[in-house]
Amino acid sequence: xxxxxxxxxxxxxxxxxxxxxxxxxxxxxxxxxxxxxxxxxxxxxxxxxxxxxxxxxxxxxxxxxxxxxxxxxxxxxxxxxxxxxxxxxxxxxxxxxxxxxxxxxxxxxxxxxxxxxxxxxxxxxxxxxxxxxxxxxxxxxxxxxxxxxxxxxxxxxxxxxxxxxxxxxxxxxxxxxxxxxxxxx
Amino acid sequence: xxxxxxxxxxxxxxxxxxxxxxxxxxxxxxxxxxxxxxxxxxxxxxxxxxxxxxxxxxxxxxxxxxxxxxxxxxxxxxxxxxxxxxxxxxxxxxxxxxxxxxxxxxxxxxxxxxxxxxxxxxxxxxxxxxxxxxxxxxxxxxxxxxxxxxxxxxxxxxxxxxxxxxxxxxxxxxxxxxxxxxxxxxxxxxxxxxxxxxxxxxxxxxxxxxxxxxxxxxxxxxxxxxxxxxxxxxxxxxxxxxxxxxxxxxxxxxxxxxxxxxxxxxxxxxxxxxxxxxxxxxxxxxxxxxxxxxxxxxxxxxxxxxxxxxxxxxxxxxxxxxxxxxxxxxxxxxxxxxxxxxxxxxxxxxxxxxxxxxxxxxxxxxxxxxxxxxxxxxxxxxxxxxxxxxxxxxxxxxxxxxxxxxx
Numbered sequence: 405x406x407x408x409x410x411x412x413x414x415x416x417x418x419x420x421x422x423x424x425x426x427x428x429x430x431x432x433x434x435x436x437x438x439x440x441x442x443x444x445x446x447x448x449x450x451x452x453x454x455x456x457x458x459x460x461x462x463x464x465x466x467x468x469x470x471x472x473x474x475x476x477x478x479x480x481x482x483x484x485x486x487x488x489x490x491x492x493x494x495x496x497x498x499x500x501x502x503x504x505x506x507x508x509x510x511x512x513x514x515x516x517x518x519x520x521x522x523x524x525x526x527x528x529x530x531x532x533x534x535x536x537x538x539x540x541x542x543x544x545x546x547x548x549x550x551x552x553x554x555x556x557x558x559x560x561x562x563x564x565x566x567x568x569x570x571x572x573x574x575x576x577x578x579x580x581x582x583x584x585x586x587x588x589x
Numbered sequence: 590x591x592x593x594x595x596x597x598x599x600x601x602x603x604x605x606x607x608x609x610x611x612x613x614x615x616x617x618x619x620x621x622x623x624x625x626x627x628x629x630x631x632x633x634x635x636x637x638x639x640x641x642x643x644x645x646x647x648x649x650x651x652x653x654x655x656x657x658x659x660x661x662x663x664x665x666x667x668x669x670x671x672x673x674x675x676x677x678x679x680x681x682x683x684x685x686x687x688x689x690x691x692x693x694x695x696x697x698x699x700x701x702x703x704x705x706x707x708x709x710x711x712x713x714x715x716x717x718x719x720x721x722x723x724x725x726x727x728x729x730x731x732x733x734x735x736x737x738x739x740x741x742x743x744x745x746x747x748x749x750x751x752x753x754x755x756x757x758x759x760x761x762x763x764x765x766x767x768x769x770x771x772x773x774x775x776x777x778x779x780x781x782x783x784x785x786x787x788x789x790x791x792x793x794x795x796x797x798x799x800x801x802x803x804x805x806x807x808x809x810x811x812x813x814x815x816x817x818x819x820x821x822x823x824x825x826x827x828x829x830x831x832x833x834x835x836x837x838x839x840x841x842x843x844x845x846x847x848x849x850x851x852x853x854x855x856x857x858x859x860x861x862x863x864x865x866x867x868x869x870x871x872x873x874x875x876x877x878x879x880x881x882x883x884x885x886x887x888x889x890x891x892x893x894x895x896x897x898x899x900x901x902x903x904x905x906x907x908x909x910x911x912x913x914x915x916x917x918x919x920x921x922x923x924x925x926x927x928x929x930x931x932x933x934x935x936x937x938x939x940x941x942x943x944x945x946x947x948x949x950x951x952x953x954x955x956x957x958x959x960x961x962x963x964x965x966x967x968x969x970x971x972x973x974x975x976x977x978x979x980x981x982x983x984x985x986x987x988x989x990x991x992x993x994x995x996x
Contacts, residue, residue, distance in 0.1 A: 423772045427602040430774050436602060439771040442628075442713065461774075463875045465767050465868035467956040 405462075409471040410453040411481045412539075414446065418453040418477060421539030425546075428561040429457050432553075437462045450478075450485055471495055475546065477525055477538040488514045498545050498588065500525040500538050505589060521549050523588035532580040533573065540566075544581035545588035555585050592646050595639075597777040605739040605768035608775050609675065609701045609761070610635025612743030614645050615783035618699075619670035619790070622650035622661030624680060627713045628765040629703035632675035655680035659687035659700075666696035666758075667805045669795025671747070673698065677765060678705035681719045685726065691758045692727030693821065694805055697750040698758040699743065700728070704867065705765040706953040714954020715765030717866060717918040720895070721927055727821055729759040729829055730895040734852075734870045736773050739763045741846055744778075747787045748836045755832055756793060757824065762895070764867040766954060778844065786843055825897045833894060850894040851902040855881065856910065859888030861969035862943075864907070864932060865916035866892055869950075869957050876962040887966050898931055904939040907932070912944040912969040912978075916986075918951045925983055925996065944972045950986035961986050 408425075412418030419440045426436035440453035454469055456462050470490050476482045476499040487497065496519045501508050505522045509515045523545045525538030533540075540562065547558050559578050566574045595614070603611065609632045613621065623633035637649045648665075652658045655676050666672040676684055681702060691698050704720050706712040720730075731746055733739040739761065746759035763769055778786070794803045809817060830850065837848045854874045856862060863873045870891030880887035890906050890913075892899075907913055915933075917926030924930070929947030936942035948965065951957050965986070972978050981994035 423602065423604075426772050430600060430602045431598075435774055437771060437773050438602070439766070442766060442770065463871035464959065465764075465771070465872045466958045467767075468958045468960075 406457040407469050407471045408455040408473045408475060409469055411474065411476045411478065411485065411487050412451055412453060413478045413481070414449045414451050416477055417537045417539035418451065421543060422453040422455050424562065424565045425455055425543055427565050428558065431561060434458065435460060435462050441467065450481055473498065473546065473550070475542050476500055477542050479526060482508065483512055486514060488518065496549060497521065498523065498542065498549055500542065502527065521545065521588050523584050525584055528580050528583045528587070532583065533576045540577045541580040541584035544584035548585045548588050555582065593643050594780045595644055597779060599777060600774045601777055602772050603736055603775045604770050604772045605733065605736040605763045606631035606703065606770065607635055608736040608740035609743055609763070610639070612740050613673050614639045615778065615780055616671065616744065616747050616787045617645060617784055618647050618673045620648045620650060620662065620665035620672045621674055622652055622658045622665065623674045624652050624655045624658045626655070626677050626680035628705055628769045629675040629677040629701060632701050632703070655684040656687055659684045659691065662698045663687060663691050663694065663696055666691070666698050667694065667796050669792035669797045671751070671790040673700070675701035675703065677703045678707055678719045682707060682722060685723055688723050688726040688728060690806065693817065695756040695821070696758060697756055699746045699750060700758065700760045701743070702760050702762050703765050703769045704762050712953040713765070715767050716952050716954065718920065720762050721919045723760065724896070724927065727757065727825070728896065729757055731759065731761045732866050732893055732895055733761060733763040733768060734868055734891060736768060736771065737775050739768060740775050741840065741844070741848070744783060744786050745836050745840055745848070749829065749832050751790060752832055753791070753793050754828055755824065757829065762867070767868040776846070782843065786840070829897050830899065848893055850899040851906045852891040852893050853906050854889040856888040856890060856906060858886055860886040860911045860973055861966055862888040862890055862907065862910045862913045863916060863962065863965060864890045864913055866918065866928070869916060869918070872957060872959060873962055876959050876966065880963070880966050885966055885970060900935050903932060903935045907936060907943055908939055908941050910943045912972040914965055914969055915945060915947045917947065917949050920949060920952060944978050946972065946978050946980060947983045948986050949983065955987050957987065
């Protein structure tokens with residue numbers, strides 16, 4: 405079982421990102437689950453979304469999770485919330501920030517001793533898609549860190565997931581995914 | 590007017606809401622009258638989108654309340670159409686009056702209820718308070734444990750509900766958010782296969798059949814009211830259960846997916862069991878498997894058909910287990926849990942009965958964790974060893990503050 409927790413603000417696309425990732429993984433024969441904590445959240449409120457991936461049907465519906473990966477797609481959340489909650493020794497963190505990994509750990513001591521990767525998904529999304537929607541670049545960074553799929557296979561799969569969007573936006577997303585793949589450290 | 594077919598992959602990653610919306614599209618519902626409410630909104634929104642994109646031929650009627658939504662469904666069903674809608678929580682509460690009209694008028698309508706808590710305090714998350722609210726409404730009631738169930742049970746519901754021997758409306762319950770907004774792999778049917786299963790709707794006593802005029806929604810006082818209600822109850826008790834079996838069997842033949850009115854998992858040799866509804870059934874199954882690896886003979890019983898209550902099958906499922914926990918995801922507000930009461934009634938009249946204890950859990954979407962279920966199975970083991978229920982009969986799982994237990 406692979407488990408992922410997303411930290412996001414409502415409106416940044418964490419749910420779409422989690423469902424998109426689940427969709428891609430499902431095509432490779434694995435079982436998936438993607439869900440989020442809602443409530444009467446307003447755009448901009450801190451929220452979390454989740455992925456589970458396994459070889460057999462996923463029957464666990466508890467919301468509690470000790471994640472293998474934590475994705476933080478809003479830079480401030482790594483500082484203002486505890487993104488290490490319910491962690492394991494092996495939990496890996498991919499965090500959107502303009503800071504270097506060292507600077508980030510200095511700013512958030514809870515990340516000390518953790519396996520932390522950083523990438524600026526906000527800037528990448530703004531420069532490619534034209535809007536600060538950092539979900540697809542985060543998935544590009546995840547492909548690099550996890551080695552889950554070949555990046556070309558992943559981009560092709562995401563083209564299908566995003567097919568309802570205008571071609572220009574799909575193309576921009578592909579550049580964003582590739583840039584995050586290349587830039588994550 | 591022709592409509593387009595939709596190409597689906599064999600496995601789509603859908604949440605429970607979208608699975609239900611796709612089922613309504615594939616069943617080619619004639620009329621959806623709806624007033625959207627969280628968390629069921631995407632079902633009727635999805636159907637409306639399918640309609641605007643020319644994937645269905647039906648009518649989407651926008652109304653001013655849930656009471657009007659079901660009233661519109663009643664009118665359309667009486668006129669002779671295949672009819673469906675969806676609601677949750679407060680919306681269902683407002684709809685309740687008309688639920689009794691629909692079933693009493695013997696109108697086959699399919700209602701997707703995405704289960705959500707009832708205010709106050711206001712809460713949009715999943716529990717079974719709204720499910721319990723329409724318990725005695727005379728509808729057939731199914732329960733989905735996952736998005737796959739939400740998809741499959743819609744087809745099954747149409748087929749049972751619209752049968753001319755049955756002509757009773759049917760509810761499909763799914764857990765708010767835990768199913769409705771959780772995307773998982775759903776094995777699909779292509780459009781022709783799915784529609785072929787439910788078939789073209791054949792109305793009975795429809796008002797638009799001008800050759801055979803009929804009256805719907807009449808008044809009967811003490812002269813006839815009791816006979817009508819008794820006949821409805823009799824049909825629910827005698828006719829519906831065999832029809833559901835038949836449709837489950839047809840569905841299994843078509844898809845390979847097997848449903849039972851009482852779903853038993855690892856129950857053949859179980860000493861301890863959890864009896865519950867919704868997504869909790871699946872989480873409990875995973876925990877039961879883990880308990881077995883630790884040497885505890887754990888099983889799970891999930892109720893797939895809530896009404897008609899499968900009394901004898903519940904007896905059959907629980908007669909050999911030593912201790913069972915009945916889980917109610919609704920506040921009984923001054924009584925034992927409703928499901929606890931129903932199971933106790935079944936087992937009291939059976940020659941062998943397990944030790945039965947009741948638990949209230951998960952109100953307003955409160956998480957039921959695997960750790961809770963491990964503790965629960967261990968508590969049942971303690972009861973088995975002691976030969977009696979060692980706790981009070983009613984306990985609460987996962988509520989903060991001093992431990993609550995009663996009776």
